[in-house]
Amino acid sequence: MKNPVHLSTPLDGDSIGKLKIHDVVTLSGTVFTARDMAHLKLKELYRKGAPLPEIFTGGVIFHAGPVVKRANGGFRVLTIGPTTSIRMEPHSDFIGAIGIRAIVGKGGMDEESLRAFKKYGMVYLLAAPGCGVLHAQAVREVKRVYWLEEFGMPEAIWVLEVADWGPLTVAMDSHGNSIFQAIQEEGLRKLDGLVKG
Amino acid sequence: MKGLENKLSGVFLDSLVRGVTGISPDVLNLMKGALQQEESPPAKAMLEAMLKNVELAQKLKKGVCQSPGIPCLYVRCSPEMTGMDIRRIAGESILRATQEGYLRPSIVHPLTRKNTGDNSGPGIPNIEMEVDPALDYLELIVSFKGCGPELFNAFKTFTPESLGENLEGLKRFVLETVIHAGGKPCPPIGLGIGIGGQMDGAAKLSRKAISQRKWDDQNPDPQLNHLEQGLLEKINQLGIGPGGVGGKTTALAVKIDMAYTHTAICPVAVNFHCWVARRFGFRFYSDGRTEEVL
Numbered sequence: 164m165k166n167p168v169h170l171s172t173p174l175d176g177d178s179i180g181k182l183k184i185h186d187v188v189t190l191s192g193t194v195f196t197a198r199d200m201a202h203l204k205l206k207e208l209y210r211k212g213a214p215l216p217e218i219f220t221g222g223v224i225f226h227a228g229p230v231v232k233r234a235n236g237g238f239r240v241l242t243i244g245p246t247t248s249i250r251m252e253p254h255s256d257f258i259g260a261i262g263i264r265a266i267v268g269k270g271g272m273d274e275e276s277l278r279a280f281k282k283y284g285m286v287y288l289l290a291a292p293g294c295g296v297l298h299a300q301a302v303r304e305v306k307r308v309y310w311l312e313e314f315g316m317p318e319a320i321w322v323l324e325v326a327d328w329g330p331l332t333v334a335m336d337s338h339g340n341s342i343f344q345a346i347q348e349e350g351l352r353k354l355d356g357l358v359k360g
Numbered sequence: 361m362k363g364l365e366n367k368l369s370g371v372f373l374d375s376l377v378r379g380v381t382g383i384s385p386d387v388l389n390l391m392k393g394a395l396q397q398e399e400s401p402p403a404k405a406m407l408e409a410m411l412k413n414v415e416l417a418q419k420l421k422k423g424v425c426q427s428p429g430i431p432c433l434y435v436r437c438s439p440e441m442t443g444m445d446i447r448r449i450a451g452e453s454i455l456r457a458t459q460e461g462y463l464r465p466s467i468v469h470p471l472t473r474k475n476t477g478d479n480s481g482p483g484i485p486n487i488e489m490e491v492d493p494a495l496d497y498l499e500l501i502v503s504f505k506g507c508g509p510e511l512f513n514a515f516k517t518f519t520p521e522s523l524g525e526n527l528e529g530l531k532r533f534v535l536e537t538v539i540h541a542g543g544k545p546c547p548p549i550g551l552g553i554g555i556g557g558q559m560d561g562a563a564k565l566s567r568k569a570i571s572q573r574k575w576d577d578q579n580p581d582p583q584l585n586h587l588e589q590g591l592l593e594k595i596n597q598l599g600i601g602p603g604g605v606g607g608k609t610t611a612l613a614v615k616i617d618m619a620y621t622h623t624a625i626c627p628v629a630v631n632f633h634c635w636v637a638r639r640f641g642f643r644f645y646s647d648g649r650t651e652e653v654l
Binding site for chain 1 (some may be wrong): 402405406409410412413416417420422423424425426427461463464465466468473474475477506508509511528531532535536538539540542543544545546594597598599600601603604605606634635636
């Protein structure tokens with residue numbers, strides 16, 4: 164494993180541009196959880212020209228729905244881990260346009276995302292899947308939450324403060340590279356041989 | 361029956377909490393074995409993170425993964441015990457576990473997407489019940505698997521021709537399904553395959569095979585056992601690896617269940633299970649004795 168590069172929010176174009184697939188990072192600062200419903204609603208607000216709940220410039224979206232407990236008038240994250248990012252594939256260009264510069268998720272994304280990552284200078288960071296307790300340890304604070312009543316706990320936007328979160332793997336970079344694409348192509352090359360063997 | 365139901369309630373909640381704060385011992389052993397096998401540093405790092413997460417979950421008494429999926433119950437029981445209100449007992453335990461933060465409230469209306477807030481709702485949990493006069497107990501196996509992997513489940517109705525020589529048609533379908541799923545279903549995966557029946561039958565068998573069998577067991581049917589081992593070996597040559605970062609460990613297990621079908625068709629369903637196999641099971645005898653089975 165390479166030595167991790169440390170990133171802090173807001174992310175700047177320079178540090179994102181330097182990242183290449185297989186690099187490893189740790190992350191500190193503010194991250195926004197967002198899944199299907201949050202993306203749809205943000206997009207709808209944006210289309211109407213209505214204000215968005217936050218300024219997302221240089222921001223990080225975490226594809227995740229935490230388990231959260233109410234505590235001392237606020238919230239505490241019990242567990243949080245990445246959800247399957249490919250569901251958010253149709254929203255990549257939009258989130259690039261509103262200023263997001265990194266996505267943290269699992270399983271990777273596809274062509275449309277690679278194009279958006281190149282266009283806006285964004286990266287996809289892979290978080291270990293199924294590791295809800297491990298990732299929760301990096302969460303220092305729940306700062307705010309949007310749309311909790313409307314969408315429920317998993318689909319709300321949770322604004323979290325994280326510290327030294329990682330290691331996260333750069334799995335898609337801003338230069339058109341994806342570790343997932345390369346692995347899939349390799350699998351397809353082997354397919355005929357494996358079926359016959 | 362009421363007394364038995366109360367006893368079952370108590371056992372159920374305790375087992376549920378134990379079940380979701382760890383992973384099944386058979387799967388944990390396979391994960392540890394996989395770590396010994398892997399050579400590439402990213403694959404090793406991924407498996408190490410997963411194993412560390414299990415340790416932390418047990419130490420801190422937290423759910424291993426934030427995503428409980430749709431809880432599934434597999435019930436087999438003697439005709440005398442069919443009167444027990446399993447749906448109520450399971451529903452109450454799931455509610456408590458949700459309130460205590462072991463399970464995330466993840467259940468919504470399929471069209472309005474409104475979250476019920478407590479993991480309840482029509483058809484939840486998913487219960488499959490089988491009555492067997494040969495039994496003198498009620499056996500309950502409860503499985504929680506993340507729902508991301510469900511996005512990649514696949515179904516195909518084969519014909520005698522399209523099954524292919526040496527089942528090459530079936531093998532191609534399974535391998536293509538796994539390649540396209542890639543790192544998305546939280547590998548190392550368990551793969552359930554249901555063969556036979558009609559569409560619904562094959563789909564149910566595919567889920568059941570991977571949700572309630574031990575992942576290190578052998579299929580008692582020699583032909584299916586051979587197919588399971590062969591497919592597992594081939595899947596692990598695809599190079600997808602833990603978390604999709606590349607490596608030797610794409611699947612920990614392939615489990616196949618079968619029913620007879622019609623002479624015109626061969627339905628095949630493929631069901632993905634994440635590595636986070638949270639399960640528990642017990643037998644509950646009419647005299648109140650319980651026995652763990654998973």
